[in-house]
Amino acid sequence: MWVYLNDKFVPQEEAVVSVFDHGFLYGDGVYETLRAYRGRVFKLAEHLARLERSASRIQLHLPAGPERLTDLVGEALRRNQLSDSYLRITVSRGTGEIGLDPALCKTPTLVIIARPFQPYPESIYAEGVSVIVARTRRNLPEALPPQVKSLNFLNNILAKMEAKAAGAHEALMLNHRGDITEGTTSNVFVFQEGRLQTPSVECGILDGITRELVLQLASELGIPWEETRLTIEDLMRAEECFLTNTTQEVLSVTRVDGQMIGDGRPGGITRRLHASLRACLDRFLGGT
Ligand code: PMP
Numbered sequence: 001m002w003v004y005l006n007d008k009f010v011p012q013e014e015a016v017v018s019v020f021d022h023g024f025l026y027g028d029g030v031y032e033t034l035r036a037y038r039g040r041v042f043k044l045a046e047h048l049a050r051l052e053r054s055a056s057r058i059q060l061h062l063p064a065g066p067e068r069l070t071d072l073v074g075e076a077l078r079r080n081q082l083s084d085s086y087l088r089i090t091v092s093r094g095t096g097e098i099g100l101d102p103a104l105c106k107t108p109t110l111v112i113i114a115r116p117f118q119p120y121p122e123s124i125y126a127e128g129v130s131v132i133v134a135r136t137r138r139n140l141p142e143a144l145p146p147q148v149k150s151l152n153f154l155n156n157i158l159a160k161m162e163a164k165a166a167g168a169h170e171a172l173m174l175n176h177r178g179d180i181t182e183g184t185t186s187n188v189f190v191f192q193e194g195r196l197q198t199p200s201v202e203c204g205i206l207d208g209i210t211r212e213l214v215l216q217l218a219s220e221l222g223i224p225w226e227e228t229r230l231t232i233e234d235l236m237r238a239e240e241c242f243l244t245n246t247t248q249e250v251l252s253v254t255r256v257d258g259q260m261i262g263d264g265r266p267g268g269i270t271r272r273l274h275a276s277l278r279a280c281l282d283r284f285l286g287g288t
Helices: 022-026 044-057 066-079 122-127 154-165 209-220 232-236 268-285
Strands: 002-005 008-011 029-037 085-092 109-116 129-133 170-174 180-183 187-192 195-199 225-228 240-245 249-256
Touching: 002 066, 008 066, 022 085, 029 044, 029 268, 044 066, 044 085, 044 209, 066 085, 066 109, 122 249, 129 154, 154 170, 180 195, 180 232, 187 209, 187 232, 195 209, 209 225, 209 240, 209 249, 209 268, 232 249, 240 268, 249 268
Parallel strands: 129 170, 129 249, 195 225
Antiparallel strands: 002 008, 002 109, 029 085, 085 109, 170 180, 180 187, 187 195, 187 240, 240 249
């Protein structure tokens, strides 16, 4: 496989970053996860815009603009002869002397990895997944803002470890007020009393690109929705619950902390929204 590193594509064995890279030393950097269907990256412009927003919030100047990154992502797919692919763009502060000051790094490190997409088993869509509410809380918006998709992912990793230990697919994290925020790599929605609800950005979440699309699709389908505050109790009494992200699309949650949600099967609204996202994808791919 070919990996783009700084200024050229190199074989993956040669795609090596310095031990003085501040991404390695301090988690100082940002990233994006993208998905290509049949050789075309879905919501590419939105991912690149979020990368730019994340970078600017940590005062990191991206070494390539959206046009260049679009070309490089396309080239990463072509070179690796990939059609359905998982891509990751990583930008770290770069290599520099040890010390927190970003000025120690002259040039950011840019890495683009493209991998064949490993589809999730169909059973998780047919049956839904279980999640836990993690003890680990989401970063405070006033600390490391959850809207920055940073390389500093330990908070989410701790929550993911809790999920794994409990045999759950995902962990939901609460904020400092005790409200639900999001999963370790996903946004969360509930459907109750005829209304779709999802935690607002103000609760301390990453503004997911799939989340945004799902809200748009809900509007098109005439499903009322709101961005709000959700408690664990709201979650437990929901008729339906689902997760969204770039790689999993829309994934039904049928158990929270071992307790069944709704009738314990993927709900109708969840399935309609997922079907609608797939239809949107088909339109994007234009029958290619
Ligand atoms: N929240 C977090 C913390 C994430 O890492 C992700 C994955 N990028 C999401 C939500 C979902 O975002 P998206 O729909 O843009 O993949």
